[in-house]
Amino acid sequence: MxxxxxxxxxxxxxxxxxxxxxxxxxxxxxxxxxxxxxxxxxxxxxxxxxxxxxxxxxxxxxxxxxxxxxxxxxxxxxxxxxxxxxxxxxxxxxxxxxxxxxxxxxxxxxxxxxxxxxxxxxxxxxxxxxxxxxxxxxxxxxxxxxxxxxxxxxxxxxxxxxxxxxxxxxxxxxxxxxxxxxxxxxxxxxxxxxxxxxxxxSRAAVTLPTPGSPAPAIDSRAAPRVPGMPPFTTPNKDFYRVDTALVVPRVDATAWRLRIHGRGVTSPLSLTFQDLLDSELIERDITLTCVSNEVGGRYVGTARWIGVRLAELLRQAGVRPPSRGGQADQLVARSVDGMTLGAPVEDVMDGRDAMLAIGMNGDPLPFEHGFPVRMVVPGLYGYVSACKWIEDVELTTFDAYDPYWVKRKWAREAPIKTQSRIDTPKPFARPKVGTVMIAGVAWAQHRGIDLVEVRVDDGPWQRAHLAAEHTTDTWRLWSLPWRATPGTHTLTVRATDRTGEIQTERRARTIPDGASGWHSVVVTVT
Incomplete structure (x- = not known):
């Protein structure tokens, strides 16, 4: 019982x-x-x-x-x-x-x-x-x-x-x-x-106009073909995505509006997607990097962007940069999902190709990357500049407002650090004795890369061959033939940017303003 x-x-x-x-x-x-x-x-x-x-x-x-x-x-x-x-x-x-x-x-x-x-x-x-x-x-x-x-x-x-x-x-x-x-x-x-x-x-109906200022063709010398290396231009499907949106917003471009307003704005703007299509468009190859990218990480990629110069829109709204007496030093971009990013007005208006992008690699922006419109600012980490699904731009000051990531202890201003990465050979690879090609990418957006050096174990730094520079806003591919000898070896890379600053050896975590340190891989030659 x-x-x-x-x-x-x-x-x-x-x-x-x-x-x-x-x-x-x-x-x-x-x-x-x-x-x-x-x-x-x-x-x-x-x-x-x-x-x-x-x-x-x-x-x-x-x-x-x-x-x-x-x-x-x-x-x-x-x-x-x-x-x-x-x-x-x-x-x-x-x-x-x-x-x-x-x-x-x-x-x-x-x-x-x-x-x-x-x-x-x-x-x-x-x-x-x-x-x-x-x-x-x-x-x-x-x-x-x-x-x-x-x-x-x-x-x-x-x-x-x-x-x-x-x-x-x-x-x-x-x-x-x-x-x-x-x-x-x-x-x-x-x-x-x-x-x-x-x-x-609405996305399927978009036909991107011919840009008034097209990007120069990518010289083959800037994109050498080395086995194990990424392509110079990252395909849309492979481009990294880091954001807080649990579900990708799907915004109807025909109903989309962008408002530009705030401190120092004398002529507030309300723009439609068609307004942007009818504007003077620029096309640029720009490398983007996420602040969450660890040393040697994959959250970096290069795409060909089409959009409207953000500085020109700000000038139409009556905005002046702080260096010319402007009242606002921070541009706060708001997304349809409520995300807020804050970029320095001075950087956006200093002549670099900051834009409101509507196209990526020849197509309208993918939904995952911000369709219908996103911000792209060369030289700044994405968490302060790369607002996807943007719908509002407010001019304010850093003292008056803390955007999403700053409230969470990330730095207010975030210029991209000089970095380099070994793409081949991969960590723990087992290459054969003989000539082994060491190759990778280096980036210091809006400053440019002047030198990449590689060290084997504790030996001297050796100057790597740099592919031709496309622009200072894109990464540079590099390579070095190495006469590999038997045994386990540590390969290390460092870069020097156009200002003469050598990539620091000091290891730092990604928070508050991006990771730093030299990238190394260990291989065993057999």
Whole structure:
């Protein structure tokens, strides 16, 4: 008899945990449907995920980017769903004894999601709380009904239900909840896809005009073909992506607007995408680097960008740089997802090819890289300059406003450091005795690279062959033939920029203003 009771208890507990999971699934499905009607970014998973990113200490973010790369957002979302599933099972078990307490627990998660949604920087209305609230009400109702089927009165024992609880009723209710949840999820995804379709169609309709100032052709001497080396121009599909957006914004270019306003602006501007297409366009090859790039890292790439000179737009708005009596020293760029980046006005207007880019490598910007419009500023790390999905430019001062990353202890101003990287041979490679080509890239955007040197073990520095310089805003490829001898060797590289500054040996972490140090690889020659 005791075994029968234990087995029945185990079955009921398992079903209770399953009921908790089903309640969570129902809650999320309904929330996603409501978010599709209100604003897709207000879904509880995205809201909580965004809040988690905001609250995560910078060193932890750095660790996540270093270890998970572009999969860091997937890992975060998986973690959120895993925690939610564990709590859902716990609430299901709690509901066995206290149905109301279990249902209230689901509602508590709804309150957390609502608070996270309202606290997001892109939240513009109280309606952002609706998906979490309505979803949690649906989940609480499902858990309450399912738990009632598992906690029938003990005097309700029948030949069909010897334990006094309604198996059939539980299964019917669970099946109905599962079907309804699936329907809500499908409908929600359909609505989001329909909205996204307008953005996709607007991008497909874009034909990039011929730039008035085209980029010079890339000389073959600037892009020598060395096995193991990256191409001079990084294909769009291979270009690194580092941002905080859990879901890539899909912006309809026909509805997009950009506002330029703020301190020292005498003629505020409101620009459409067509306004930019009709403007004088420039085309430039520019290497971008993420501040999260470790020594020897892959978060650097070169693309051919097409866009409108940002300085020209600022001049149209009446803005003057600080060196000429301007009132603003910081340009704050805002994205549709609420991200804020702050760039020095002086750098943007000092003659460099800072632009609002609309094209990348001959195509309209990919959604992942900021369609319809993003900022590109040569020589500055992306966290202060490369605002994707930009919709607002405000002129202000560094004293008056701290953008997103500065609030998290990153440096206010972020010129890219002189860096170099060995691309071949790879770490722990086992080349054969004889001539081995050591090769890689070096960059010091807007200053240029004048010298790259390689050292084998503790030997003398040897001058590497530099490929021709395309522009000072792009990386330079370099190579050095090495007569490899048997044994384990350490290969080290350093670069010198056009100002005469030698890349520092001192190792520094990425925070607060970019990593530094010499890149080394260890190989074993056989």
């Amino acid at each position: 005791g075994v029968t009771i234990n087995r029945a208890t185990l079955i009921r507990g398992t079903l209770a945990g399953t009921g908790g999971l089903l309640a969570a699934i129902s809650s999320l499905a309904v929330a996603e449907l409501v978010a599709a009607l209100v604003r897709p970014e207000s879904s509880p998973v995205l809201a909580v995920g965004g809040a988690s990113i905001d609250l995560t200490p910078a060193p932890v973010k750095d660790w996540a980017i270093r270890n998970f790369g572009t999969h860091d957002k997937l890992v975060l979302q998986t973690g959120i769903l895993t925690v939610l599933a564990l709590f859902a099972v716990a609430l299901g078990l709690l509901a066995l004894r206290r149905r109301r307490a279990g249902a209230l627990g689901v509602l508590a998660f709804g309150v957390i999601g609502a608070a996270a949604a309202l606290g997001r920087p892109d939240s513009a209305s109280w309606t952002d709380a609706l998906p979490s609230i309505i979803g949690s009400l649906a989940g609480a109702a499902v858990l309450y009904v399912l738990a009632r089927g598992l906690t029938g009165p003990r005097d309700a024992v029948t030949p069909d239900e010897p334990d006094g609880w309604d198996r059939r009723g539980f299964l019917l209710a669970a099946s109905a909840a599962a079907v309804a949840s699936a329907g809500a999820a499908v409908l929600g995804r359909g609505l989001v896809a329909s909205r996204s379709g307008d953005a996709v169609a």
